[in-house]
Amino acid sequence: MPKPIITFQQATFGFPGVIALQDISLDILEGEYVGIIGPNGSGKTTLCRAMLGLMPPLKGTLQIFDCSCDELRCHHRARIGYLPQKGKIDQNFPITVLEAVMMGRYGALGLFRRPGKQDRQIAMDALENVGMQDHWNTPLGHLSGGQQQRVLIARALAQQPQVLLLDEPTTGIDIVTQHSVLDLIKRLHRDLGLTVLLVTHDLNMIRAHVDRLVLLKTTLFAAGPPDEVLKTDVLQQVYGKDLVVSERDQVIVRDYHHH
Numbered sequence: 001m002p003k004p005i006i007t008f009q010q011a012t013f014g015f016p017g018v019i020a021l022q023d024i025s026l027d028i029l030e031g032e033y034v035g036i037i038g039p040n041g042s043g044k045t046t047l048c049r050a051m052l053g054l055m056p057p058l059k060g061t062l063q064i065f066d067c068s069c070d071e072l073r074c075h076h077r078a079r080i081g082y083l084p085q086k087g088k089i090d091q092n093f094p095i096t097v098l099e100a101v102m103m104g105r106y107g108a109l110g111l112f113r114r115p116g117k118q119d120r121q122i123a124m125d126a127l128e129n130v131g132m133q134d135h136w137n138t139p140l141g142h143l144s145g146g147q148q149q150r151v152l153i154a155r156a157l158a159q160q161p162q163v164l165l166l167d168e169p170t171t172g173i174d175i176v177t178q179h180s181v182l183d184l185i186k187r188l189h190r191d192l193g194l195t196v197l198l199v200t201h202d203l204n205m206i207r208a209h210v211d212r213l214v215l216l217k218t219t220l221f222a223a224g225p226p227d228e229v230l231k232t233d234v235l236q237q238v239y240g241k242d243l244v245v246s247e248r249d250q251v252i253v254r255d256y257h258h259h
Helices: 044-051 075-079 097-109 117-129 145-157 175-192 203-207 232-242
Strands: 004-015 018-029 033-037 059-064 080-083 163-167 195-199 212-216 220-224 243-245 251-253
Touching: 004 044, 018 044, 018 059, 018 195, 018 220, 033 044, 033 203, 044 059, 044 163, 044 195, 075 080, 075 097, 080 145, 097 117, 097 145, 117 145, 117 175, 145 163, 145 175, 163 175, 175 195, 175 203, 212 232, 220 232, 232 243
Parallel strands: 033 195, 033 212, 080 163, 163 195
Antiparallel strands: 004 018, 004 059, 212 220, 243 251
């Protein structure tokens, strides 16, 4: 039986006077592929911040690996590879693909150790895992959006993490590239034995990939296999009038605009 590697127990997160996520109890199991969904403002980003050790619970507990992560310096953070929401990469910023991926080694090395030959090899292996090894010397800003996303996934892999945490990895790239990025993540999950947590607003695209979905609405509204969570009556309670269900049972959330 896979063991839980991240455990929220009646955990509440937020700032004084503002509750972002309330009373969450949830186990993430080793080797699991979990999709995290919910409308804007439902607490998805807060959940990411909590798992990165950036936001200790106001109440309850959060256990990551075998450690109660209250402090940012905790070495366990290096074991979570993180892909943040896609920002704009300056085309003229003078950084190559390999240099960008090497940045993933600093989390594992600590600030004062310089990366060596072995780190460079780990970074090249990470590039190979995402099919970008031939571009190692290309300026990052010269790549397409989908290629940049692959390089940033390689940067997370260069940490040699146990957990891969991806925040909206398919936003801002075209539909064909979205599918190829999701196929890549599924392959990494399988081949590298990673635990994958993927935050997304695209309910249809993710359903075929994940073992389990977690639906947030400032609390844990539902969790289970995709077919159980993506029921119209469940989603209606969370998305309300923004929910449209097509004849082919595709679930569409109207007016989704990305923050």
